[in-house]
Amino acid sequence: MRMKIENGHVLDPGHIDGLRDIWILDGRIEAVTEPGAYMEKADEILDAEGLFVTPGLIDMHVHLREPGQEYKETIESGCRAAVRGGFTAVCCMPNTRPVNDNAGITSWIVQQAEKAGLARVYPVAAITGGLGGQQLNEYADLKGAGAIALSDDGMPVLDGQTMRRAMEYAQAFDLFIISHCEDLSLVAGGVMNEGTVATRLGLGGIPNISEYLMVEREIGLAELTGSRVHIAHVSTRESVRAIRHAKARGVQVTAETAPHYFTLTEEAVGDYDTLAKMNPPLRSEADRQAIIEGLQDGTLDCIATDHAPHASMEKEVPFDEAPNGIIGLETSLGLSLKLVHDGFLSLADLIRLMSKNPARILGMNNDLLPGAPADLTLMDIKASWEVAPASFASLSRNTPFGGWQLTGQAVATIVGGRLVYKV
Amino acid sequence: MYFSRKDILDIASLSVEEITHILDTAQGMKEISLRPVKKVPTLRGKTLILFFHEASTRTKTSFDIAGKRLSADVIALAKSGSSMAKGESLLDTVKTLEAMQPDVVVMRHGTSGAARFIAGHLKCGVINAGDGRHAHPTQALLDMMTIREKKGRIAGLKVAIIGDIAHSRVARSNMEGLVKMGAEVRVAGPPTMIPKGIESYGVKAFFSVDRALEDADVVMMLRMQKERMNNVLFSTEREYAREFGLNEKRLSMAHSDAVVLHPGPMNRGVEISDAVADGPRSAILDQVENGVALRMALFYLLAGGVRNADED
Numbered sequence: 001m002r003m004k005i006e007n008g009h010v011l012d013p014g015h016i017d018g019l020r021d022i023w024i025l026d027g028r029i030e031a032v033t034e035p036g037a038y039m040e041k042a043d044e045i046l047d048a049e050g051l052f053v054t055p056g057l058i059d060m061h062v063h064l065r066e067p068g069q070e071y072k073e074t075i076e077s078g079c080r081a082a083v084r085g086g087f088t089a090v091c092c093m094p095n096t097r098p099v100n101d102n103a104g105i106t107s108w109i110v111q112q113a114e115k116a117g118l119a120r121v122y123p124v125a126a127i128t129g130g131l132g133g134q135q136l137n138e139y140a141d142l143k144g145a146g147a148i149a150l151s152d153d154g155m156p157v158l159d160g161q162t163m164r165r166a167m168e169y170a171q172a173f174d175l176f177i178i179s180h181c182e183d184l185s186l187v188a189g190g191v192m193n194e195g196t197v198a199t200r201l202g203l204g205g206i207p208n209i210s211e212y213l214m215v216e217r218e219i220g221l222a223e224l225t226g227s228r229v230h231i232a233h234v235s236t237r238e239s240v241r242a243i244r245h246a247k248a249r250g251v252q253v254t255a256e257t258a259p260h261y262f263t264l265t266e267e268a269v270g271d272y273d274t275l276a277k278m279n280p281p282l283r284s285e286a287d288r289q290a291i292i293e294g295l296q297d298g299t300l301d302c303i304a305t306d307h308a309p310h311a312s313m314e315k316e317v318p319f320d321e322a323p324n325g326i327i328g329l330e331t332s333l334g335l336s337l338k339l340v341h342d343g344f345l346s347l348a349d350l351i352r353l354m355s356k357n358p359a360r361i362l363g364m365n366n367d368l369l370p371g372a373p374a375d376l377t378l379m380d381i382k383a384s385w386e387v388a389p390a391s392f393a394s395l396s397r398n399t400p401f402g403g404w405q406l407t408g409q410a411v412a413t414i415v416g417g418r419l420v421y422k423v
Numbered sequence: 424m425y426f427s428r429k430d431i432l433d434i435a436s437l438s439v440e441e442i443t444h445i446l447d448t449a450q451g452m453k454e455i456s457l458r459p460v461k462k463v464p465t466l467r468g469k470t471l472i473l474f475f476h477e478a479s480t481r482t483k484t485s486f487d488i489a490g491k492r493l494s495a496d497v498i499a500l501a502k503s504g505s506s507m508a509k510g511e512s513l514l515d516t517v518k519t520l521e522a523m524q525p526d527v528v529v530m531r532h533g534t535s536g537a538a539r540f541i542a543g544h545l546k547c548g549v550i551n552a553g554d555g556r557h558a559h560p561t562q563a564l565l566d567m568m569t570i571r572e573k574k575g576r577i578a579g580l581k582v583a584i585i586g587d588i589a590h591s592r593v594a595r596s597n598m599e600g601l602v603k604m605g606a607e608v609r610v611a612g613p614p615t616m617i618p619k620g621i622e623s624y625g626v627k628a629f630f631s632v633d634r635a636l637e638d639a640d641v642v643m644m645l646r647m648q649k650e651r652m653n654n655v656l657f658s659t660e661r662e663y664a665r666e667f668g669l670n671e672k673r674l675s676m677a678h679s680d681a682v683v684l685h686p687g688p689m690n691r692g693v694e695i696s697d698a699v700a701d702g703p704r705s706a707i708l709d710q711v712e713n714g715v716a717l718r719m720a721l722f723y724l725l726a727g728g729v730r731n732a733d734e735d
Contacts, residue, residue: 134655135655136655136657136658138658138661138662139658139662140662140665140666141662161655162655165615165655166655168613168614169613169614169615169655169656169658171614171630172613172614172630172666225614
């Protein structure tokens with residue numbers, strides 16, 4: 001089976017930037033050629049005129065809710081949302097029910113994802129048993145079953161010694177830690193960013209220090225142990241500064257932020273809108289600006305969504321009682337392209353943030369070269385569209401971006417040479 | 424050779440010549456244990472005090488038997504039942520012991536450096552029977568004796584030390600001794616058990632046991648310290664056994680003539696499988712046997728005379 005993607009503007013930052021034809025044979029890239037330069041017969045032809053063709057987007061941080069909360073999302077529905085958003089691969093966090101802290105669940109997730117046959121799914125397994133922050137899990141087993149990294153996402157590992165040992169122990173199995181940085185003693189029951197909006201609304205505030213204090217700890221532990229650590233969902237200017245300094249002195253730290261942290265501020269909570277409730281919370285304008293700067297100068301390596309599906313009934317409650325999180329797979333590219341349209345980033349920068357860097361962090365190479373797996377995203381960066389949650393592939397609708405007008409979206413997604421999504 | 428040391432506190436302070444002399448002397452002592460009457464009058468009238476501040480069965484018994492086979496008077500003290508249990512300081516206890524005119528004091532203590540501390544205050548000889556995470560010189564010497572017996576030499580051998588290196592005084596003393604005697608030493612275990620700066624011992628460190636075992640002539644397993652299980656150093660015993668334990672399959676990575684050592688007590692099924700512990704390559708009981716001879720040699724060298732026993 002040979003596929004040809006013709007007339008597209010191929011953009012593989014650092015390698016290719018121009019009109020090319022891409023030939024795919026049996027799931028792998030066969031050739032990337034000047035238009036019309038390779039005269040084989042294709043079984044399937046995809047006309048990409050006016051489109052950008054890029055290495056597949058990768059979302060390092062999603063919640064697929066299965067096993068345990070299939071009413072919010074399943075692996076299949078989450079993967080459908082992913083490919084609709086242009087993602088060819090996602091990393092799913094372990095805070096399922098039961099928690100993905102053993103090889104049985106990890107391999108079950110891998111099997112379910114294979115059955116769905118849409119995006120690639122790389123399970124992130126728990127650092128500690130039941131996300132309890134105490135007993136290290138069997139990393140050798142988890143790695144063998146397909147775990148790509150370790151995280152107690154949703155819960156911080158509060159005990160410094162446990163985190164130190166986790167970082168060290170993970171080295172033996174060539175795994176790395178993704179850290180959810182949150183000092184719960186400083187969160188102290190807060191539900192949104194600490195500041196004037198929280199004061200006005202009479203809601204408990206979460207100060208920036210609850211995040212960056214733990215970011216500093218993880219940097220220190222990575223330095224101490226010589227381990228690699230990835231900081232999840234960075235939201236504060238102090239965290240950006242800490243990561244920037246750490247990178248400058250050679251600490252092996254990488255970091256991600258999410259589209260909502262460079263798009264929204266605490267003002268979005270407005271009149272107790274639970275769709276703007278997330279953890280870490282939406283911060284101040286100064287934080288938002290610092291996040292954008294962090295993306296510009298490479299301090300923040302990638303954009304991940306923290307896709308967190310919740311049922312409508314769960315969000316339709318008083319603000320204090322609502323669960324944290326919003327979905328993001330189907331709006332991520334559109335919101336991130338806004339940074340390109342507004343002149344903050346080049347398109348090549350954005351592809352680095354959404355595809356190349358996640359691949360590098362995960363230990364993969366997604367260069368568009370002959371022999372590589374054919375994972376590709378085709379995007380129309382000029383198409384204007386309205387965010388319509390009712391039509392999402394995700395089972396959940398909890399997004400604060402409903403009704404927003406965005407410019408640019410994925411129009412086709414190819415995973416392993418198969419067209420898994422097309423507008 | 425004239426052996427002039429007052430104390431045996433660690434391996435680092437012994438020269439290659441001294442180590443060789445101790446091993447040669449021990450080899451001569453070994454024959455005494457094989458006689459129908461296992462006793463010689465060499466140290467008759469000498470007083471040896473075994474002061475074990477930390478629980479021990481095998482090491483204490485080994486020293487006890489060693490002293491008795493040389494006809495010394497051996498007095499054993501433990502922390503419980505001694506004045507230290509009543510709150511007396513280590514220094515005052517040492518001064519009290521000194522006043523009783525012993526010839527050698529053997530001490531085990533949970534604190535690194537404790538043996539050196541008492542040696543500085545005692546006129547008699549001191550043998551360190553294990554202090555904290557620091558040193559266990561008699562164990563290392565008996566291990567070297569066993570290796571030399573089994574392989575005919577130490578220089579040039581590839582020795583893999585596997586397990587909780589960070590907390591092991593046995594590992595430290597063996598690294599010092601084996602490197603000094605010309606062996607190539609590799610250590611391996613989970614990264615949580617490999618301390619920073621281990622390379623300063625002149626050893627190579629691996630997180631993969633298989634890599635450390637490649638072509639090894641000697642495999643020395645360390646005890647998984649169950650009492651430290653609640654501190655997070657690894658996940659489960661099951662995973663430890665599978666990833667870092669020695670079984671027959673993993674042993675096949677080593678040289679076909681490799682010998683297996685373990686300082687004991689063993690956690691069977693965790694760091695070592697039954698089949699290996701009881702298998703043809705196991706020298707674990709030889710270590711115990713050699714332990715008595717080695718300690719006889721040290722008593723003899725510190726309290727008795729200057730000549731090798733086999734020169735008598």
